[in-house]
Amino acid sequence: MTTKMFSDYGMVLVLIVLCIFFSLLTLNEQTLQDSDAIAGLIERITTEFRKSDIILTVGEVNKDSAPFAERLREELVEEGYDNTRVVVGIPRDLRLALDEIKGKGGRVTVIATSGDVPKWAVIERIGADYPEFSGCKVLAPASYMWPDFLKWSNLLAIVDRIVVIAVIAIGMTMVIITAGIDLSVGSLIALAAVISTLVMKKMGGLEASGSAVLVGFLVGTLSCGVIGGFGGFIVSRFKVAPFITTLGIMMMARGLAFMITGGFSIYQVPKTLPWLGQGRSLGVPNTVILLGVLYVAAHIFMTHTRLGRYIYAVGGNEEAARLSGVPVKWVIVFVYVISSLAAGLGGCIQASQLNTGTPSIGVMYELYVIAAVVVGGTSLSGGCGRILGTLIGAFIISVIQNGMNLLGIESYTQQIVLGAVILGAVLLDKVRSAGAVPAFLSRKNKALD
Amino acid sequence: MNRRNLIRWCVLGIVSAVFAPSCSKKPDSKGKIGVTCMDLTNPFFKLIANVMQEEAAKHGYEIVALSGELDPAKQNNQLSDFVAQGYDAIFLNPVDSKAAGEGVKKAHEAGIPVFTYDVQVTDDKAKDLIVSHIGSDNYQGGRLAGESMMKVTGDKGRIAIITYPEVTSCILRVDGFKDYLKEHNSKLEIVTELSGKGNRSDGYSVATEILTAHGDIVGIFAINDPSGLGAYSAVLKAGKSKQVTIIAFDASPAGKQAVFERKLYDSPQQFPRKMAKGTVEAFVKYLNGEDVPKKNFIRCAHYYYEDSASDKSRVAEQW
Numbered sequence: 156m157t158t159k160m161f162s163d164y165g166m167v168l169v170l171i172v173l174c175i176f177f178s179l180l181t182l183n184e185q186t187l188q189d190s191d192a193i194a195g196l197i198e199r200i201t202t203e204f205r206k207s208d209i210i211l212t213v214g215e216v217n218k219d220s221a222p223f224a225e226r227l228r229e230e231l232v233e234e235g236y237d238n239t240r241v242v243v244g245i246p247r248d249l250r251l252a253l254d255e256i257k258g259k260g261g262r263v264t265v266i267a268t269s270g271d272v273p274k275w276a277v278i279e280r281i282g283a284d285y286p287e288f289s290g291c292k293v294l295a296p297a298s299y300m301w302p303d304f305l306k307w308s309n310l311l312a313i314v315d316r317i318v319v320i321a322v323i324a325i326g327m328t329m330v331i332i333t334a335g336i337d338l339s340v341g342s343l344i345a346l347a348a349v350i351s352t353l354v355m356k357k358m359g360g361l362e363a364s365g366s367a368v369l370v371g372f373l374v375g376t377l378s379c380g381v382i383g384g385f386g387g388f389i390v391s392r393f394k395v396a397p398f399i400t401t402l403g404i405m406m407m408a409r410g411l412a413f414m415i416t417g418g419f420s421i422y423q424v425p426k427t428l429p430w431l432g433q434g435r436s437l438g439v440p441n442t443v444i445l446l447g448v449l450y451v452a453a454h455i456f457m458t459h460t461r462l463g464r465y466i467y468a469v470g471g472n473e474e475a476a477r478l479s480g481v482p483v484k485w486v487i488v489f490v491y492v493i494s495s496l497a498a499g500l501g502g503c504i505q506a507s508q509l510n511t512g513t514p515s516i517g518v519m520y521e522l523y524v525i526a527a528v529v530v531g532g533t534s535l536s537g538g539c540g541r542i543l544g545t546l547i548g549a550f551i552i553s554v555i556q557n558g559m560n561l562l563g564i565e566s567y568t569q570q571i572v573l574g575a576v577i578l579g580a581v582l583l584d585k586v587r588s589a590g591a592v593p594a595f596l597s598r599k600n601k602a603l604d
Numbered sequence: 605m606n607r608r609n610l611i612r613w614c615v616l617g618i619v620s621a622v623f624a625p626s627c628s629k630k631p632d633s634k635g636k637i638g639v640t641c642m643d644l645t646n647p648f649f650k651l652i653a654n655v656m657q658e659e660a661a662k663h664g665y666e667i668v669a670l671s672g673e674l675d676p677a678k679q680n681n682q683l684s685d686f687v688a689q690g691y692d693a694i695f696l697n698p699v700d701s702k703a704a705g706e707g708v709k710k711a712h713e714a715g716i717p718v719f720t721y722d723v724q725v726t727d728d729k730a731k732d733l734i735v736s737h738i739g740s741d742n743y744q745g746g747r748l749a750g751e752s753m754m755k756v757t758g759d760k761g762r763i764a765i766i767t768y769p770e771v772t773s774c775i776l777r778v779d780g781f782k783d784y785l786k787e788h789n790s791k792l793e794i795v796t797e798l799s800g801k802g803n804r805s806d807g808y809s810v811a812t813e814i815l816t817a818h819g820d821i822v823g824i825f826a827i828n829d830p831s832g833l834g835a836y837s838a839v840l841k842a843g844k845s846k847q848v849t850i851i852a853f854d855a856s857p858a859g860k861q862a863v864f865e866r867k868l869y870d871s872p873q874q875f876p877r878k879m880a881k882g883t884v885e886a887f888v889k890y891l892n893g894e895d896v897p898k899k900n901f902i903r904c905a906h907y908y909y910e911d912s913a914s915d916k917s918r919v920a921e922q923w
Contacts, residue, residue: 250893
């Protein structure tokens with residue numbers, strides 16, 4: 156029991172270490188843009204400048220510096236600085252504003268701003284391009300250090316990038332626990348994405364309602380489920396190795412996805428399609444909610460239902476399971492159906508995130524999914540594994556990919572690192588099962604209880 | 605227990621060793637620009653990324669170049685990461701002209717300017733959000749290929765086209781080629797158009813099949829150098845290198861050499877260096893508040909044997 160605890164804890168530990176590691180490496184200057192920062196700027200302006208001076212408050216379009224500039228102007232006007240103008244936009248807008256003031260014969264004394272605005276070339280060159288404004292001061296609030304990795308928007312990006320793989324990994328965990336493997340999931344992503352968007356296109360395309368999206372998702376996911384049932388049937392009835400069966404399905408599904416679309420993306424989709432992959436409910440991204448619900452449900456299913464225990468039993472020792480009355484064949488069909496349904500759902504999420512059905516998506520995803528499962532502590536030889544471990548595994552992979560992108564590491568190097576981490580995790584798995592006898596026993600107990 | 609820890613620390617050690625060189629920040633850097641392209645294993649895009657790096661460095665910016673690996677979902681994740689990191693700009697070469705729209709919208713919502721190069725974003729909502737696009741004038745390049753084809757064949761006989769209809773720029777090349785023939789009342793007859801998927805081995809297979817079905821053709825227009833060189837191998841194998849003239853596209857290093865060896869008659873030239881420089885220039889203009897042209901097309905140029913003979917870049921195996 157204690158060894159088991161330790162192995163769970165071990166992967167969480169790796170995740171935490173990675174997070175700390177990337178946080179330290181992505182420490183970066185961030186500009187303060189709160190009320191204190193505004194108050195600070197106002198204090199400087201009121202002590203240094205006259206109320207008749209022309210002041211520009213500048214913000215970048217769609218960035219935090221935009222509301223900052225608006226509020227700064229309001230408060231300056233309240234203080235009696237009536238010649239304050241706000242410019243929110245791109246560098247072009249600032250230049251136009253400067254030209255206009257110059258045309259009217261005015262003289263800009265202060266540019267108060269925040270964010271990346273002080274880096275704009277138009278501001279750096281203000282002395283050269285506008286000799287009339289010489290002596291113009293650029294004021295910006297002080298900066299502080301905070302890791303880019305731990306920014307809220309980045310944490311959401313980490314979930315966003317992994318949600319498809321994490322959803323599919325639920326099904327894959329079950330398949331691998333039965334000592335099987337499912338290579339078809341990557342192609343099924345593309346197939347589901349293509350089928351679901353095609354249904355939406357046929358139901359009215361851009362003008363179609365939300366129900367078309369729902370129908371599209373259902374058709375896309377269920378058709379994958381049917382294909383999974385077919386694969387599971389071949390594996391269980393004819394004892395064809397899962398590797399070969401799903402390899403064949405992988406090729407067929409990919410070909411089918413290309414055939415259906417003629418190789419092109421389907422983009423005539425309803426406006427509500429992005430809701431699932433990009434929308435929010437009560438401020439939480441829908442993908443996060445979906446991921447949470449699915450993992451809790453799968454965890455309860457695997458630990459608290461008879462079918463869940465059957466899945467462990469089949470992987471632990473198929474013959475023993477059969478003799479003790481487990482319907483082995485049906486359990487195997489079941490896990491492949493679940494895996495394919497999960498892949499289908501993943502494809503729908505992907506289509507929603509990209510707002511298109513593209514037949515080329517999902518290439519190599521089966522390997523990332525398998526990697527997430529194995530890194531999460533599920534043994535490829537079957538019989539043991541934990542759904543929540545898989546979630547940790549998926550996050551480890553996502554954090555590594557995200558962190559490396561943040562650091563700007565070249566794509567080739569990224570592949571090497573990712574490969575090394577996966578290899579390390581499998582080694583860990585081997586050492587665990589060979590070296591720690593108690594863990595080995597506890598696993599078998601789990602399979603038979 | 606010890607062994608387990610040992611392995612764990614080994615993995616972390618390897619990871620740190622890989623990351624350590626990349627985390628030293630250059631003190632004079634003004635900021636970072638994220639670049640994501642179709643495929644960095646393609647020397648064309650690798651060169652563009654390298655030139656962008658040099659050019660951006662002149663203005664104090666660092667380039668982070670990632671490969672979309674021909675996967676639109678992966679590229680969108682990279683765009684999200686650029687956005688999360690708050691980069692100063694994004695230079696995008698979309699894997700999929702439609703799917704990249706979502707990433708472009710995200711960047712726009714975060715106030716990050718997006719510049720595209722080589723391939724345009726065609727998503728209805730996203731295409732107006734692009735600050736500026738720079739790319740080859742593929743249509744005009746296709747017309748050059750048509751001109752060469754009429755010249756070399758004496759405007760008579762049957763010809764074939766090896767296409768790549770998944771890629772917009774290649775469609776434009778074929779359109780330009782055909783329009784030129786049509787406008788000049790060409791007597792050339794196009795017997796077939798088949799996809800060579802833009803690579804050497806598919807170009808070889810499809811050209812073999814074309815030669816089997818249409819043994820009397822006098823010319824092949826292939827939409828890029830790899831498929832053109834594949835077609836050359838097929839023509840050579842069929843013993844028809846005297847009868848069939850091949851015109852490709854790109855004037856890549858391999859294409860230049862092939863023109864020099866008279867395997868290809870012409871390969872209308874693209875200018876990746878200009879493309880890279882133009883993108884960085886557009887960004888600098890943007891920062892300076894200048895009016896940035898929405899679209900900027902670089903004209904292609906013929907690349908004949910005469911050009912190759914004196915071309916130092918061919919010898920240096922450069923674009």
